Amino acid sequence: MAAIRDKSxxxxxxxxxxxxxxxxxxxxQNNFVxxxxxxxDALRQLQQSAPTRIRVLECDVTQDEAMDAVGHRLAGLTDNLDLVVACAGTCEYDDGLQLDAASYRRVFDANFFGVVNSLRAALPLLAGSRAPVFAAVGSLSSVVGFPRAEAYGASKAALGYFLDSVRADVSRLPLRVVHIRPGFIDTPLTRANDFQMPLLMTAEEAAERIEHGLLRGRRVIDFPLRLSWPLRFLGFFDALWLRYCAPRLTRIRSLRKS
Ligand SMILES: NC(=O)c1ccc[n+]([C@@H]2O[C@H](COP(=O)([O-])OP(=O)(O)OC[C@H]3O[C@@H](n4cnc5c(N)ncnc54)[C@H](OP(=O)(O)O)[C@@H]3O)[C@@H](O)[C@H]2O)c1
Known part of the structure; x- marks a missing residue:
């Protein structure tokens, strides 16, 4: 079976x-990661599983200046990068349309600016690969406007535009830019959710889908398809979404603060 092997x-x-x-x-699969x-601590624990093939690089992707230093630290660990997956992210819901700007900033810092910082740190090393790939993890939630997801969904939608734009900018170069949009995955991020998550997948299944999509040369890797197709349909015919789906999902009954 095809697999990603021997990459940095x-x-x-x-x-x-x-x-x-x-x-x-x-x-x-014998990649250097x-x-x-x-x-x-969590990273060092992960490293125990393959001490020679895993290197730990602790960083906060929201820290602009520190992420410049991360670029240099990366160069100390490898001569080139074949694949970067910007997966760091967070989620905060806006309950009751509080429009708390600090919460929105935290979400955008991790989910949007974190990816910008990661790409900046990685670009010089991606340039050293013959077929470099930069992938970032968005979310299927950005396909339609979900209630309570004003900050999260907007940060992921902004990420989608950013990736489209980078893809256009590097269209004469070998760099492949990939947008990964998972549905609901069982992780610490979603374990706090107090609503039903349809078609919930494990993180291992998600990793398999991501590898499969990368191997097939996809620009956008959506999964599971049973969720992404209906959402994309509803994103196209958004009047249906707003009339039939959103009213069942929203918790807001009045614009007055309770
Ligand atoms: N789970 C889902 O259903 C789902 C669906 C769609 C998209 N996604 C996206 O998938 C990505 C991974 O999420 P997950 O579900 O795997 O959640 P998770 O288990 O909570 O993982 C989030 C990861 O991001 C790291 N992180 C968060 N803020 C960071 C920061 N400022 N700097 C560096 N690392 C940071 C966390 O590590 P530390 O806390 O140790 O820094 C952790 O490793 C996120 O971008 C998320 O939006 C998840």
Missing amino acids: VWITGASSGIGRALALRLVS IVSSRNA
């Missing part, structure tokens, strides 16, 4: 969930 890879958000599962999968997040 950097994964952010690798201390748990999807990023961790992807790191373990790629490491088991640099793993990042803010939690050095």
Whole structure:
């Protein structure tokens, strides 16, 4: 079976969930994987599974200046990067349309600016690969406007535009830019959710779908298809979404604050 092998890879958000599962999968296929997040202990624990093929690079992707230094630290670990997966991210819901700007900023800092910072840190090393790939993890939630997801969904939609734009900018170059849009995955991020999550997948299944999509040369990797197709249909015919689906999902009954 085809697999990603013998590549030099950097994964952010690798201390748990999807990023961790992807790191373990790629490491088991003889790739050299640099793993990042803010939690050095969790990363070192991950490194125990393959001490020679995993390197730990602790960083906070929201820290602009520190991420410039991360570029240099990456160069100390590898001569080039074949694949970067910017997976670090967070979620905060806006309950009751509070429009708390600080919450929106936190979400955008991790989900949008974190990816910008990661690409900046990785670009010089991606330039050293013959077929470099930069992939970032968005979300199917950005396909339609979900209630309570004003900050999260907007940050992921902004990420989608950013990736489209980078793709256009590098269209004469070998760099492949990939937008990964998972549905609901069982990770620490979603375990706090107090609503039903249809077609919930494991992080290991998500990692498998991501690898499969990367191998097939996809620009956008959506999964599961049973969720992405209906959402894309509803995104196209958004009047249907607003008339039949959104009213069942929203918790807001009045514009007055309770
Ligand atoms: N789970 C889902 O259903 C789902 C669906 C669609 C998209 N996604 C996206 O998938 C990505 C991974 O999420 P997950 O579900 O695997 O959640 P998770 O288990 O909570 O993982 C999030 C990862 O991001 C890291 N991270 C968060 N903020 C960071 C920061 N400022 N700097 C560096 N690392 C940071 C966390 O590590 P530290 O806390 O150790 O720093 C952790 O490794 C996110 O972008 C998320 O939006 C998830």
